[in-house]
Each structure stands twice: as structure tokens, then as C-alpha cells.
Amino acid sequence: MGENIEIRELQAGLAHALARKGRGQPENLQRLTGGATMESWRFEVGRERFVLRRAPSLAFMEGRPFGHDVEAAVIRAAHAAGVTAPEVVAELDPEDGIGSGFVMRALPGTPDPRAILAMEEPDQLLREAAGDLARIHSLDPADLPDAIPTLDYSEGVAGLRAQFDEAGGDRPIIALGLKWLEDNVPEPVTPVLNHGDYRLGNILAENSHLTGVLDWELVHFGDPHEDLAFGCMTVWRFSRHDRPAMGLGPLDAYFAAYEEAGGVAVDPARFRFWTIYRTVWWALGCIRMADFWRRGEDRMLERVVISRRTSENELDLLLLLEEDAPAKERAQPLLPAVEIPVLAGEASAGELAMAVSEWLATLKGQMEGHDRFQLAVARNALGMIARGDDPRLEARDAALSEALLAGVKDLASPGLLASLRRSALDKLAADIPKYPALADARAKWTGEN
Incomplete structure (x- = not known):
């Protein structure tokens, strides 16, 4: 439910930002996997594909040497100089209500x-x-x-x-x-x-x-x-x-x-x-x-x-x-390596975590996009708890x-x-x-x- 609310908010904010550039309504908004610091969201406007790069929160941008406006300007300069950088088409403003970030034209290829x-x-x-x-x-x-x-x-x-x-x-x-x-x-x-x-x-x-x-x-x-x-x-x-x-x-x-x-x-x-x-x-x-x-x-x-x-x-x-x-x-x-003790009796916290991880694996086929990625991350986290x-x-x-x-x-x-x-x-x-x-x-x- 929270994810759906966030997507609706993002779509409304994106529409506001894109309208300033004379572009239409964003459709098929989908969170991309990966990104250790920033979020990436793919969407379409008509037959064109774009990516929103966005901070997870405004607090996350505090203390950084520069903001997304500078990053976008660097990408524009690199793109103009022939670097295989994306084309920046819009930047978020505070009145868009969806934080800090910018929109780029999607490029072909995989980052995997x-x-x-x-x-x-x-x-x-x-x-x-x-x-x-x-x-x-x-x-x-x-x-x-x-x-x-x-x-x-x-x-x-x-x-x-x-x-x-x-x-x-x-x-x-x-x-x-x-x-x-x-x-x-x-x-x-x-x-x-x-x-x-x-x-x-x-x-x-x-x-x-x-x-x-x-x-x-x-x-x-x-x-x-x-x-x-x-x-x-x-x-x-x-x-x-x-x-x-x-x-x-x-x-x-x-x-x-x-x-x-x-x-x-x-x-x-x-x-x-x-x-x-x-x-x-x-x-x-x-x-x-x-x-x-x-x-x-x-x-x-x-x-x-x-x-x-x-x-x-x-x-x-x-x-x-x-x-x-x-x-x-x-x-x-x-x-010598430290010997790991053999457990007996009731299940330990680690064994409980491993059991949940194994159950989550059965849900993999029901997930797609960012949810599938998060499931894999969750299983990694449970494995760490198990150990x-x-x-x-x-x-x-x-x-x-x-x-x-x-x-x-x-x-x-x-x-x-x-x-x-x-x-x-x-x-x-x-x-x-x-x-x-x-x-x-x-x-x-x-x-x-």
C-alpha cells in the first residue's frame, strides 16, 4: 500500500516537473534495482522512455558537497562533449513535492x-x-x-x-x-x-x-x-x-x-x-x-x-x-580456524532466520522488478542473521x-x-x-x- 501511495505521489510530482518542459504525463512508473545511494525510476511519456534519479529523502542530501543541480550540469557538459552520458531533460523543483533529483532520457543497454x-x-x-x-x-x-x-x-x-x-x-x-x-x-x-x-x-x-x-x-x-x-x-x-x-x-x-x-x-x-x-x-x-x-x-x-x-x-x-x-x-x-559449535535443543535465532530465508525463496517467482531485488537482499540479510x-x-x-x-x-x-x-x-x-x-x-x- 505504501509503495502504491509513493508511486502516485511520484507520478504527480513528475507530471508537474515535465509540464515545465512541455512534456506529457508519465506512465508505467517502475522502481529499478540497485543504486547504493540514490533511487532510479523508469517511466514513459508517449513512446519515449526516461529515468528519474532521486534522493531517498532531503535529509540524505545534507552535508553533500553539491546538489542534484550541479550533478545534472556536469552530465549535460559530458553529454555535449561526446561522453556516453545520458541527456538530462528536467530537474525537480521544491514545488514538485517529490524531493531532489532530475530526469534523464533512458539509454539502451544493461547495467547488470x-x-x-x-x-x-x-x-x-x-x-x-x-x-x-x-x-x-x-x-x-x-x-x-x-x-x-x-x-x-x-x-x-x-x-x-x-x-x-x-x-x-x-x-x-x-x-x-x-x-x-x-x-x-x-x-x-x-x-x-x-x-x-x-x-x-x-x-x-x-x-x-x-x-x-x-x-x-x-x-x-x-x-x-x-x-x-x-x-x-x-x-x-x-x-x-x-x-x-x-x-x-x-x-x-x-x-x-x-x-x-x-x-x-x-x-x-x-x-x-x-x-x-x-x-x-x-x-x-x-x-x-x-x-x-x-x-x-x-x-x-x-x-x-x-x-x-x-x-x-x-x-x-x-x-x-x-x-x-x-x-x-x-x-x-x-x-587454526575457530570451531563452530554444534547446536542442540530448540531452534536458535539463526536457525529461525534461515528457515524464513528458505521460505522467502519460494516466493521468488511471484516477484518482479525492485520487489524481486529486495527479496534477494532480504534473504542475504537473513543469512547474515543466521551466521x-x-x-x-x-x-x-x-x-x-x-x-x-x-x-x-x-x-x-x-x-x-x-x-x-x-x-x-x-x-x-x-x-x-x-x-x-x-x-x-x-x-x-x-x-x-
Whole structure:
């Protein structure tokens, strides 16, 4: 019932916004799946198809460096410069009564990472993505809004440190990453426009061709290596851990295509810095999702589930950082896995959650669109509850985190790497057991298949 009321309100507000642009009534309004921060709604006006991009609440926009008006202006500039950005056709006003956002013409193609990864010519798509990113980086600042911020590298690291402290300051692997960042901030380069979220999930593709680049809310000026690195993070490669460039191919091919399209010569050391930076950034971003939900800024189920994806980033971060550990520590065997007790008697809370999850699976065929997506998220949440009493989940240690940040301990400390490896494996196995990199890390660190 609430969903129907919301759709009616959205349709009325959309009609008001579209009328200002001389367009007709919106029809067939449908919530799209995905979107970790903003909502997306597809609709039609006559025979034309459009997408509404909208904040879940006005409170959700507070504290952001710029609003949807600036984002829309950036997309317009990118579209005019030949980037595969959508055409913005209308922006929401307060009198529309449906919050903050804008309307774009719908583009062909799918954003589904698994569908994209299954396309026949991933190398072709990788070349096109690299070229599009080079075009974004070449946009003239004079054609862009003045409100776009410029990332100061040291201030960015300090901001991550503040987020870590606000989140409890008790996750040793993130502390290790923060200390590495503080010690390895590179010299600044001439800033270019960064998309800020250029990865699988935010691009559209069809028949192995790039058809669109979405979600420009994190745009800023900075080092071009940041954009290049973000899309290559393990978490954004989904099932293709073996393809380090956006899950589509090798890094050398990606870098060569980017440079050929006019991008700067890629520096591997800068690329590594920004890969580690963005892995820490996303780990802390995942943690913050639970706070958005607690404060009521967005009570979407996906918000709390994403918060548990911090363990994915902790594992990936440790894999990146362990390259600097002494060979002796890298060769140390892991601590034994914690034994999970066998339950007896009445059903536990975890078993009840698993039973509900199994029942929800029987409803999958009755769901479609965003409801089907939410059902999958709900089952993930119940799986986390089912594993919630697992003793392996306890991976917080404020004292160790403080020692790492102070430089009192590091990866040369005897036994620390082995301990962190065990913690990362066990926590992720309890949180997101299907994360593709988990099996690879387990095989690397334990020899298990």
C-alpha cells in the first residue's frame, strides 16, 4: 500500500516537473534495482522512455558537497562533449513535492555486471570504457560548474581517518590501510574531472559496446589515477577476479587504450595508492550505510545489508597491503580456524532466520522488478542473521588499531599478518560467504581449494 501511495505521489510530482518542459504525463512508473545511494525510476511519456534519479529523502542530501543541480550540469557538459552520458531533460523543483533529483532520457543497454561480463567481446568494451574515461578527464573546467570540489590528497586521507574514528576506530585492517596511506601520499598532479564512481554497475553496455555512464554524484577534480583504480577494485570485478581491469581484461590493455585515447601516462605507483585509498574509502562507506538507516535518512533494507560488506574490503585491503610485509611474515601459517559449535535443543535465532530465508525463496517467482531485488537482499540479510552468532565475527580491536595507526606495530610485527589473514577470512566467510575473492584468498593463504 505504501509503495502504491509513493508511486502516485511520484507520478504527480513528475507530471508537474515535465509540464515545465512541455512534456506529457508519465506512465508505467517502475522502481529499478540497485543504486547504493540514490533511487532510479523508469517511466514513459508517449513512446519515449526516461529515468528519474532521486534522493531517498532531503535529509540524505545534507552535508553533500553539491546538489542534484550541479550533478545534472556536469552530465549535460559530458553529454555535449561526446561522453556516453545520458541527456538530462528536467530537474525537480521544491514545488514538485517529490524531493531532489532530475530526469534523464533512458539509454539502451544493461547495467547488470553479470550480464556485461558474459558479453562476447569484453576487450572491445574495455577499450571503449577506457576511451570514455579519457574523454571525461579531458573536459574543460571552464565548461563545468564552479561548485565541483577538488580533492586534496592529504585532506582526503585525514577525512578517512576521521570517519574511522567515528565508526569506533577498532578495525585493525582498516587502520593498517590508513597508516599506509598517511605514509605514502603522492605529490599532486594537475587535477582533472573525476567521475568518482566509474565501474561495473554504473556503466551500460549492449552487444559488447558501451552505451552509457551513470551515477555522477561523486564527481570531483583530482588525480586521474583515482578513477582508473576505482573501477579495477576487486569488489567491482564481481565474478571475474581473474580480469583485473574492470573485470573485463588485463591492466596493460586498459592503460594502453586509456593513453591512446588521450589520457595521461599511467604510473603504477600512483595507481596502487589510489586502489588502496578507494578500498579504505569504500570499507568506511559501507559502515556508514548502517548509520543512514539508523538515523532514518533512508530506511531501505539494502542500506543495512551493504554495511556488512565492509568485510569484503578488509580482505581485499589486506591482499593489497601484504605485498609490503617481510617474506618471513608472508610465509607464516594461519592460526587454526575457530570451531563452530554444534547446536542442540530448540531452534536458535539463526536457525529461525534461515528457515524464513528458505521460505522467502519460494516466493521468488511471484516477484518482479525492485520487489524481486529486495527479496534477494532480504534473504542475504537473513543469512547474515543466521551466521550472526558465529564466534568468527568478532574482529574488532581498538588497542591493536591504535598501535597500527601510531606505527608501534606493522606488518613486520611477528605473527600479525597471519592473525589478520585468519580474521579477514573468517569474518568474510560469516558475512558474505559467496564473495568471489574469498576462495582465492583462502587458496593463497591456506592451500585449501
